[in-house]
Structure formats: C-alpha cells, structure tokens
Amino acid sequence: xxxxxxxxxxxxxxxxxxxxxxxxxxxxxxxxxxxxxxxxxxxxxxxxxxxxxxxxxxxxxxxxxxxxxxxxxxxxxxxxxxxxxxxxxxxxxxxxxxxxxxxxxxxxxxxxxxxxxxxxxxxxxxxxxxxxxxxxxxxxxxxxxxxxxxxxxxxxxxxxxxxxxxxxxxxxxxxxxxxxxxxxxxxxxxxxxxxxxxxxxxxxxxxxxxxxxxxxxxxxxx
Amino acid sequence: xxxxxxxxxxxxxxxxxxxxxxxxxxxxxxxxxxxxxxxxxxxxxxxxxxxxxxxxxxxxxxxxxxxxxxxxxxxxxxxxxxxxxxxxxxxxxxxxxxxxxxxxxxxxxxxxxxxxxxxxxxxxxxxxxxxxxxxxxxxxxxxxxxxxxxxxxxxxxxxxxxxxxxxxxxxxxxxxxxxxxxxxxxxxxxxxxxxxxxxxxxxxxxxxxxxxxxxxxxxxxx
DNA sequence: TTGATAACCGTATCAGCGTACGGTAAAAAC
DNA sequence: GTTTTTACCGTACGCTGATACGGTTATCAA
Numbered sequence: 001x002x003x004x005x006x007x008x009x010x011x012x013x014x015x016x017x018x019x020x021x022x023x024x025x026x027x028x029x030x031x032x033x034x035x036x037x038x039x040x041x042x043x044x045x046x047x048x049x050x051x052x053x054x055x056x057x058x059x060x061x062x063x064x065x066x067x068x069x070x071x072x073x074x075x076x077x078x079x080x081x082x083x084x085x086x087x088x089x090x091x092x093x094x095x096x097x098x099x100x101x102x103x104x105x106x107x108x109x110x111x112x113x114x115x116x117x118x119x120x121x122x123x124x125x126x127x128x129x130x131x132x133x134x135x136x137x138x139x140x141x142x143x144x145x146x147x148x149x150x151x152x153x154x155x156x157x158x159x160x161x162x163x164x165x166x167x168x169x170x171x172x173x174x175x176x177x178x179x180x181x182x183x184x185x186x187x188x189x190x191x192x193x194x195x196x197x198x199x200x201x202x203x204x205x206x207x208x209x210x211x212x213x214x215x216x217x218x219x220x221x222x
Numbered sequence: 223x224x225x226x227x228x229x230x231x232x233x234x235x236x237x238x239x240x241x242x243x244x245x246x247x248x249x250x251x252x253x254x255x256x257x258x259x260x261x262x263x264x265x266x267x268x269x270x271x272x273x274x275x276x277x278x279x280x281x282x283x284x285x286x287x288x289x290x291x292x293x294x295x296x297x298x299x300x301x302x303x304x305x306x307x308x309x310x311x312x313x314x315x316x317x318x319x320x321x322x323x324x325x326x327x328x329x330x331x332x333x334x335x336x337x338x339x340x341x342x343x344x345x346x347x348x349x350x351x352x353x354x355x356x357x358x359x360x361x362x363x364x365x366x367x368x369x370x371x372x373x374x375x376x377x378x379x380x381x382x383x384x385x386x387x388x389x390x391x392x393x394x395x396x397x398x399x400x401x402x403x404x405x406x407x408x409x410x411x412x413x414x415x416x417x418x419x420x421x422x423x424x425x426x427x428x429x430x431x432x433x434x435x436x437x438x439x440x441x442x443x444x
Numbered sequence: 445t446t447g448a449t450a451a452c453c454g455t456a457t458c459a460g461c462g463t464a465c466g467g468t469a470a471a472a473a474c
Numbered sequence: 475g476t477t478t479t480t481a482c483c484g485t486a487c488g489c490t491g492a493t494a495c496g497g498t499t500a501t502c503a504a
Contacts, residue, residue, distance in 0.1 A: 116338020167393030
C-alpha cells in the first residue's frame with residue numbers, strides 16, 4: 001500500500017476551515033478555493049476528500065451538529081451520573097445553547113447560516129431536523145425522569161413541556177444574538193447582564209415544569 | 223416632464239418577485255435576471271429602480287418585515303378597540319407567526335433566508351433587529367396594559383414576560399416549520415393537529431403571564 | 445412640433461465560481 | 475530498486491452572475 005494519510009483528520013481540518021469562513025465572512029464567502037487556502041492545502045486536495053462542494057458543506061454541517069449534540073448529551077449524562085437535580089442540569093444545557101460568549105456566537109452564526117441554506121437543500125434540512133428531534137427527545141426524557149424523583153408533577157405530559165423548553169431556548173438564542181450584535185457587548189459587562197437576564201427567563205420557564213423538589217437523590221458534594 | 227411611472231408600485235412588484243423566488247427556490251436562486259423575468263420586466267428596468275442587487279434585497283426584506291409587523295400591530299389595535307381580553311388577542315398574534323398554512327410557510331422561508339444572510343449584511347441585520355425590537359415592545363406594552371384591567375399580576379415585570387413570549391413564538395415557529403417540512407403535512411389533518419398542539423403550548427405560556435380575569439371590560443359581542 | 449427627460453430594453457464585459465484533468469512526489473509492497 | 479497506489483498540486487475550462495452602457499420609446503412642457 002502506498003502513501004497514507006489520516007482521512008478523518010483531513011476532513012475535519014476542512015470542516016473547521018469551512019466553519020471559520022462562515023463565522024467570519026458568511027456562507028456566501030465559502031468557496032472551494034478559499035476553504036483550501038484557510039485549511040492550508042490546495043484546491044485539488046479538497047476535491048480529493050470531497051467530490052463536490054455540497055458534499056463538503058454537508059459534512060461540515062454534520063460535524064458541527066454532532067459537536068453541539070454531543071456537548072448537550074454529555075452534560076445530561078454527567079448530570080444524571082452525579083445524581084444532580086434535573087432542573088439544574090437542564091438549566092445548564094439550555095444555557096449552553098445561548099450565544100453569550102464569542103465562541104458560542106461563532107457556533108451560532110454557523111448553525112444559522114446552515115439553517116438558512118437548509119431551506120432549499122434537503123440533505124442539510126434533514127441534519128437540522130434530526131438534531132432538533134434528538135434534543136427534544138432528550139429533554140422529554142429528562143422531564144419524564146423528573147417524575148420518578150419527584151421534581152415533576154406525575155400528571156404532566158413530557159412532550160408539550162419539551163416542546164416549550166426547546167422553543168424558548170431557541171427563541172432566546174435568537175434574541176440574544178440579535179441584541180448582542182448591535183450595541184452593548186464589547187467589554188463583557190453587557191454580556192453578563194444579558195446572561196443574568198436570560199438565566200432568569202430560563203429559570204422561570206423551568207419552574208413551570210419542575211415544580212417539585214428532588215426527594216430521591218441528594219445533591220452531589222462538589 | 224417626461225413619461226411617468228408609479229415608482230412605489232414598480233418597486234413593490236420587484237420585491238414581490240424576489241420573495242416569490244426566495245420562497246420557491248431559495249435566496250441563492252435570486253439573480254437580477256431571474257427577478258426581472260419573474261416580475262415581467264427587463265434587467266435594465268430593475269437596475270433603473272435599484273442601483274445594486276443588495277439595494278434590491280434590502281428593499282424586499284424591508285417590505286416583508288413591514289408587512290408582518292403591520293399585521294401584528296393591526297391585530298393588536300383591533301383587539302384593543304373591541305375591548306377583547308388581552309390574552310386572547312395575544313394568542314392570535316402569536317399564532318399569526320407560526321407557519322401553519324402554506325402562505326405563512328412561504329413567508330417564513332423568506333424571513334429565515336434573509337435572517338441567514340443578515341449574518342454578514344449589517345443593513346439586513348438592522349431591519350431584522352428592528353422588527354424584533356418592535357414586536358417585543360408591543361408585547362411588553364400588552365402585558366403592561368393587562369395589569370390595568372386585571373389580567374396580569376401588578377407585580378409582574380412586563381419585560382422578561384415579553385422576552386419569554388416572543389421567544390417561545392419564534393422557537394415554536396422553527397419547530398413547526400421543520401416538522402411540517404419533512405413528513406406529515408400534505409393533506410391538512412396533520413397540519414391541524416400540529417395547530418392544536420401549538421395552541422396548547424401557547425396557551426400554557428400565556429396562562430403563566432395572564433393569570434387573572436379581565437374584570438374591567440366585557441368581551442366584544444361578535 | 446419639438447426638445448427634453450424619464451421609462452425601458454438588450455447586450456457586452458468582466459470577474460469569480462465549481463469542477464475536470466494531467467502531472468508530481470512519496471511511501472508501501474515486492 | 476522497481477512498481478504501484480495514493481496523496482497532493484496547479485491550472486485550464488465552461489459557465490453564470492452583477493454591472494455598465496448605448497440605444498429606443500413615450501410623455502410632458504414650451
């Protein structure tokens with residue numbers, strides 16, 4: 001066998017370049033040539049790993065979606081392992097989706113750009129829908145689990161609750177992004193005020209679902 | 223003075239063509255040539271009314287944003303004139319934003335496409351932010367008015383409430399769009415089930431803000 | 445009637461895009 | 475070393491897009 005290279009590593013490298021370009025200059029600025037330059041390779045090599053530009057974009061979107069998903073699921077898994085109150089874990093997961101620092105803002109820009117293009121690109125739309133479905137499913141599961149330990153009213157239907165919680169999260173993310181873009185930001189004080197503000201909204205929303213105390217498990221020590 | 227033409231009518235005609243193209247084939251499919259064809263005129267005439275393509279898109283976005291805004295504000299105005307319970311009026315306004323029928327779906331596609339492009343087009347972003355601000359302001363006002371007639375707890379801060387209500391609306395719109403796109407839809411039964419489902423979520427959300435009965439005004443006769 | 449001005453058209457121009465393709469270098473197998 | 479397969483490069487090609495521009499027609503003022 002001839003000369004070898006780490007296929008996945010290369011593809012990730014390209015996907016990262018795509019994301020950086022989108023975040024910095026928008027999806028329209030993503031060309032194969034620019035992507036290659038940003039990834040520090042030639043146009044031909046990009047073609048070697050992705051037959052078409054659409055393949056490249058799809059892989060980039062799949063990658064970021066997976067990253068976001070994993071972060072959320074990891075949060076949940078760790079929370080349940082440590083037997084922490086579900087409402088607390090959910091608060092963290094929801095906050096994870098808000099573009100409050102520059103890193104999440106970048107990620108949000110990428111996600112939104114792809115969401116826009118997904119309107120007439122079924123493959124992208126499917127990825128988008130799938131991640132949304134999984135998130136909603138996870139939240140619904142969390143609410144359901146909340147019943148068993150007494151945080152949630154046993155008569156509450158988990159599905160509408162999950163829909164509500166994911167909806168406020170997404171909607172809040174949009175508002176945070178729009179407001180943060182225009183003016184305040186810059187220093188950090190404005191951002192933190194916004195964070196506190198959001199936290200209170202999320203808290204209010206969670207309080208309408210997680211109405212009881214966690215009676216079965218004690219909070220983790222640290 | 224020479225040959226005259228209705229300037230605003232022409233510009234609206236072009237904006238409509240842009241929106242139709244976006245809704246049918248996405249923002250990337252919008253070219254000056256195609257827009258001209260869709261509007262039934264020549265490329266040169268489009269240029270006569272818009273110096274650049276960006277001007278054209280900006281005007282189109284401004285137009286649709288204004289339309290959406292006016293519809294919402296009209297709803298509110300009419301509701302307050304008829305002395306209807308504020309919670310009912312808000313429910314209608316929020317439902318107005320959900321892409322439940324094909325008309326709103328088309329509008330939603332246009333709005334989302336522009337939102338995506340707004341990420342690196344400050345002029346578009348400003349329009350987007352402005353409409354969001356105004357909507358939130360109107361909702362906050364409605365909540366505030368709710369205090370005077372007894373529908374809202376006097377101690378409730380209208381601003382976080384408005385943020386919550388607009389956030390769920392936006393988030394719900396996204397979910398409705400994504401789910402409706404993939405499978406069910408088609409007939410209308412699925413869509414109506416989704417509508418009922420959404421209504422219950424909105425109702426739950428409104429119930430957590432409008433906790434009292436409207437004691438000052440009677441409901442309108444018809 | 446006759447300019448003058450604005451509405452309107454069609455096309456040329458030029459840049460930037462995605463992709464095809466021929467070529468080179470390197471590493472594994474023998 | 476030779477061969478073979480793959481990683482990788484640079485460029486040429488075809489196409490499409492936005493914009494520039496010169497020309498034509500219709501209307502109003504004089």
